[in-house]
Amino acid sequence: MYTFESLRLQYKPKIPNQLKHLLGLQAKPVYCPEKIPTELKTLFPKSYNFPLIEFEFTDVKKKFPLKVGVVFSGGPAPGGNNVLAGIFDAIKKFQPNSQLIGFLDGPDGLLKRKTRNIFQEDIAQIKNLGGFDFLSTGRGKIETIEQKEVALKIVEDLSLDGLIIIGGDDSNTNAAALAEFFLEKGCKTKVIGVPKTIDGDLKNQYIEISFGFDTASKTYAHTIGSLLKDALSQKKYYFFVKLMGRSASHIALECALATHPTYTLISEEIKEEKQNLRDVVVLLSDIICHRAKENKNYGLFLIPEGSIEFFNDVQTLIREINNYPKENLTQVIKNHLSKEAKTLFEDLPQEIQKQFLLERDPHGNVQVTKIETERLILELVQKELKKRKEEGSYQGSFSPQAIFLGYEGRSAMPSNFDANYCYALGLTAALLIKHGLTGYMAGITHLNEPVEAWTPIGLPLISMMGFENRQGKEKAVIKKALVDLKGAAFDLYKEWRLKWAYEDHFQFPPPIQFFGPHEFSDQLPLTLKLDAMKTNEYRYVM
Amino acid sequence: MYTFESLRLQYKPKIPNQLKHLLGLQAKPVYCPEKIPTELKTLFPKSYNFPLIEFEFTDVKKKFPLKVGVVFSGGPAPGGNNVLAGIFDAIKKFQPNSQLIGFLDGPDGLLKRKTRNIFQEDIAQIKNLGGFDFLSTGRGKIETIEQKEVALKIVEDLSLDGLIIIGGDDSNTNAAALAEFFLEKGCKTKVIGVPKTIDGDLKNQYIEISFGFDTASKTYAHTIGSLLKDALSQKKYYFFVKLMGRSASHIALECALATHPTYTLISEEIKEEKQNLRDVVVLLSDIICHRAKENKNYGLFLIPEGSIEFFNDVQTLIREINNYPKENLTQVIKNHLSKEAKTLFEDLPQEIQKQFLLERDPHGNVQVTKIETERLILELVQKELKKRKEEGSYQGSFSPQAIFLGYEGRSAMPSNFDANYCYALGLTAALLIKHGLTGYMAGITHLNEPVEAWTPIGLPLISMMGFENRQGKEKAVIKKALVDLKGAAFDLYKEWRLKWAYEDHFQFPPPIQFFGPHEFSDQLPLTLKLDAMKTNEYRYVM
Structure with a gap:
């Protein structure tokens, strides 16, 4: 054949x-x-x-x-x-x-x-x-x-x-x-x-x-672009897209620069700024509310796989849970968790609570990679929006979809x-x-x-x-290379992201092309191009 | 730009x-x-x-x-x-x-x-x-x-x-x-x-x-091919892939013919054969056990979005649940469901039970499209394999992943x-x-x-x-055109599927190409080609 x-x-x-x-x-x-x-x-x-x-x-x-x-x-x-x-x-x-x-x-x-x-x-x-x-x-x-x-x-x-x-x-x-x-x-x-x-x-x-990195991020960026196009077509869905990539957010940043989605979490920034999960939930909810006022009840958020372990409050919770064996954890949560950790834990959806409690790696630690961060954030945002709706500060409609992009990028052609x-x-x-x-x-x-x-x-x-x-x-x-918060790629993203969040600047990269014009079939990763540029140049790229 | x-x-x-x-x-x-x-x-x-x-x-x-x-x-x-x-x-x-x-x-x-x-x-x-x-x-x-x-x-x-x-x-x-x-x-x-x-x-x-149909099914088939390649590379994962496509299984059949995955459910056949959800769980578990004996603890199953509503036992359950308002359903289940429906319901994972009970369409019916069929089947298979392991009839390892392919195909280029x-x-x-x-x-x-x-x-x-x-x-x-169980495409699939289930005949279609050799950039959907062939021809295609 x-x-x-x-x-x-x-x-x-x-x-x-x-x-x-x-x-x-x-x-x-x-x-x-x-x-x-x-x-x-x-x-x-x-x-x-x-x-x-x-x-x-x-x-x-x-x-x-x-x-x-x-x-x-x-x-x-x-x-x-x-x-x-x-x-x-x-x-x-x-x-x-x-x-x-x-x-x-x-x-x-x-x-x-x-x-x-x-x-x-x-x-x-x-x-x-x-x-x-x-x-x-x-x-x-x-x-x-x-x-x-x-x-x-x-x-x-x-x-x-x-x-x-x-x-x-x-x-x-x-x-x-x-x-x-x-x-x-x-x-x-x-x-x-x-x-x-x-x-x-x-x-x-x-x-x-x-x-x-190039093939995987282009594979994901193409799918993200199609989801953005779908969001625009029916003006109905918010996609919460988790991206493979372990601790670092390189793939998320590359995909963000390639597709200009509504908002992208960058784990390195979450860590640097000591952000809580709650802060991000509020931020995303604010963006959704802002867009709802302009009748834009759709969008797409990129969530790096590793982000969960960088939230300040989640770190505290994991550290405390790791201190106890996984048996009798219900008792532990009642009696031994700090107030901060307990509040966070009780705020989590039931399914995610289970993932915190049940999955342990061979060293007895919570397996953060098994936690479905995209669903977690989706559900917390949903809860927050429900609250805002009851309070009268949000009138939009919210149809969220959780999506994980991963394995298909690792073994693509x-x-x-x-x-x-x-x-x-x-x-x-x-x-x-x-x-x-x-x-x-x-x-x-x-x-x-x-x-x-x-x-x-x-x-x-x-x-x-x-x-x-x-x-x-x-x-x-x-040393694992994390996203450089002072680097050109992140700087550019940071400069544009609020514009991307409120207006729609979606981009739609094609599926990987092996033929056709050189500038598309042989294109480099954007972050690689940006990192090679001098500071003054890269500001004129987008 | x-x-x-x-x-x-x-x-x-x-x-x-x-x-x-x-x-x-x-x-x-x-x-x-x-x-x-x-x-x-x-x-x-x-x-x-x-x-x-x-x-x-x-x-x-x-x-x-x-x-x-x-x-x-x-x-x-x-x-x-x-x-x-x-x-x-x-x-x-x-x-x-x-x-x-x-x-x-x-x-x-x-x-x-x-x-x-x-x-x-x-x-x-x-x-x-x-x-x-x-x-x-x-x-x-x-x-x-x-x-x-x-x-x-x-x-x-x-x-x-x-x-x-x-x-x-x-x-x-x-x-x-x-x-x-x-x-x-x-x-x-x-x-x-x-x-x-x-x-x-x-x-x-x-x-x-x-x-x-062509663009969407090619988009999915490419992703499925990459997942099959990934399954082969690490020999570790079973992917349970749900495909968009409402009641009919055309997309699933097209993707099956394009990628030769381990097994593909066809809703029309489930209906025709009056199969129960339980039958399919046993079938997939049998395939997994058979493959485990040959040290193949990986594979991929395709599950049409609409399949859930065709299982004989699920139909009974839905019909019975639809008879009652969604309030007080816990009581209903205890006291009013038939034995068959109750057994099935109690066998379902908790999250899926919720989806059966909570989501209703404007006519008060269970919203089958909201049920995460890929997770449901995954969890039931996992349960079945656990039982078989305890009984000693299965020694393999089972790392399943649930994946849904849908929105990205509807708005692709x-x-x-x-x-x-x-x-x-x-x-x-x-x-x-x-x-x-x-x-x-x-x-x-x-x-x-x-x-x-x-x-x-x-x-x-x-x-x-x-x-x-x-x-x-x-x-x-x-009339909605369902998969013709007497048609060339299904006939060919049926002839090959057990070979595909036990041996590995995976195919890896490329991302959609807009340039390059005509036979790839302008290829028709396979089911269309097959339907246009005479009976004797299509048997020699694969």
Whole structure:
């Protein structure tokens, strides 16, 4: 059957000029990009002072085979297959006898030595397609000393020159530790990370964006645009749309800039301003009342998945509930909660109360990701509006709909941008291994320029690390990049949002296009474009 | 700002050859397509014996101006703007002084004489874009004699030559009655219907599909494909996806054929086989258990929005509950429900029980569309699996997710197919008015052939009518087309579904493409293709 997938397999990712002649490239250490805290030196004595790597052309063309292992880690993101394609094509160019070995089912599969040799025919069947189904993935970790020992034994048994870990912040934190561990043990296997996450929270001055963010946010933005069009068409519904994206609000901000919905919550701002859930309920209700006066009883609110854990009052409630085992909680609530926490709890819809009480993670903590924030906020707003209606301060009609956008964005067919970006990341990851580098993240800079000008780099994983309190302990981790409240993207949103709230400035992005005019089929994420602009420029964008 | 919408405005809908030379076309009565029941003759003495209309070329080119009114009726569907564009371009070709007047906010707006003159500049801003926001729509009706009198006065005041009603089965039923009424009153205004509904339930041998169905089902099928890819990638989730589409399961069947999910409920079959909710819960649980044995703890079920009202046991429960006012229902359930109904009710999750008890429509009936069927079935399956696990007959893991796909499909940017189809429908509607025809639906046949060969027709609205029991009364209505359980599309699905349930045959349709290879950017709905095939052909399609 001739499917769109078969058509898509024929797409040839665009290749940056610097990566067109892989054999002549030489790694060029540049400088240590960040000041490394002393504590990190102690933890990573072998790898703490690695330099940033760029590449330059030379006449020397060294050809030798590489044996490389690769593993997907964590949730899927569009473009993973193209990372595999890039690695494969690069090592085969280094020497046709090179081998690529995929570990199945994520880090757990690596530890169980579940492998699959990857051949040209495989790559030809998966290139430019979405999903992590070719190797499958998992949320396992290689973290403890025992796990690292098992991994060491396996990579040595397989005689791997390199191990490429395609994952998010946690997976790359573990990649850094594994690289250090292999160095200590004199193991030849180089460990390279590739920045994967639709959440967009793995980025910094060198890693401009993680792969998958573009496709996922474009997928959501298209749906949001259609919902906005629907809201306008019948002038009847308020959509409360929760967006996947964990703690950070990058996806919400990107979608807000792409669609100009009625209002968008930004978790980082909620935290910074110490907002209570109640404040947001009042804010949204105010917007609804204001619009009702102009006979606009419709709209759309964007709610980041992680927002629930940033509300000041919710944090207090969760902290207090976490103090008690989940048995007898009804008694606890009656007798032990503070007045503030108790008031909030009693204000919650029954179903949500249950979610607070019943779902606990393995550490016994309330599982905030399981709380249906979009329904929670919807119901509280509904209650507030009912009250206002009784008081006579609101006369509108309110038909709300709760919607969650998530899974469909993680495994969608990658946009041309993600297809190109991932292929270049794969080539770069292989290059880093060829040059004997370990403890690096493969990166591509200058993404805001045409693909030809994209520039491969190796960024020391250590340079991305800092200390975070995790379950009561200070731990060295790759810092999650949150929305920069002083950055161009948020600044622009903040400037416009009240206009968007009261007037209608809805935008309707198309479904992802793989063909047609370049400016649409190859468009970058807006936040990426904005972040690359100087302050004075971005004010004229919208 | 140069948006994708501005690009899309430049798309020129393809025009059927027969509609390329509008001025020379003459209406040609063919024959009365259906035997009309005597009762309809009594109800529609003026219009019961209208013939089917085709068009033929002549040398006569009559030019005269038309004044036409147009109204959207009911929920939005992609392509509505192109119907307006077609009408506009046609009447301007008939004579440049022709006028198009839009009624705002649906039939209610017509009755309130809320109008807007439509100009070339308007059409240039809305062509090929989704949504009914240009005129807005509403669920009002023109049904009672008083309403018809008001409508009559307004179309006479405005001196309209024609009134075009863009709507579904109910709206076109009312269009037929309005046409008859205008004839009785000697009013010159011709009433023409245009078949609009994403649900796909307005079709017959002449109306091959309603507009909007293609875009909506492609929008959903793309999302479903991405969810299937996600299910495969992490091998962890079962998605329970409810699809918009009211009583009929056309959208579910179309999406099933496009994506080959684990299993798809078809309401018409549930009804035909007198299945209980319990039967379906057992069936889905059996599939899950079977797959778990092969370590496949993931999958996706499609659930048509309307399925809930077709389960035999749910029908009994609803019927019994409808007998009592919503006050004191707890008592009713204890004391008055039959054993069967009571058992079912007590088996339901608490939230769903509430939905059965609390939501009533204006006639006091349980509002089945408000029941979250996807969550209901999910929770009952979860309960069943828990029981089986305790009994030892099931060892799998079960992580379910409930998802509803609906509003985003109704107002999406129309596919090339819907853009072309709607434009041709608009041209045809105007032609019918030009030829003094009333009580007709504008139609295009031969949709399965290239656009050039599409053929405009006028189908007498009466020929689509039959009698249905509505709130205890026999009423003449345009029959809702349900999924034909003897048709090619269902037959094919039935043949494959167990294979799809146990093995994985997932398909991953792309987001709607407006550019690129013709076979993808201009693809027809699969059910339309299948229905056009002869029995022997369609078995070789999949």
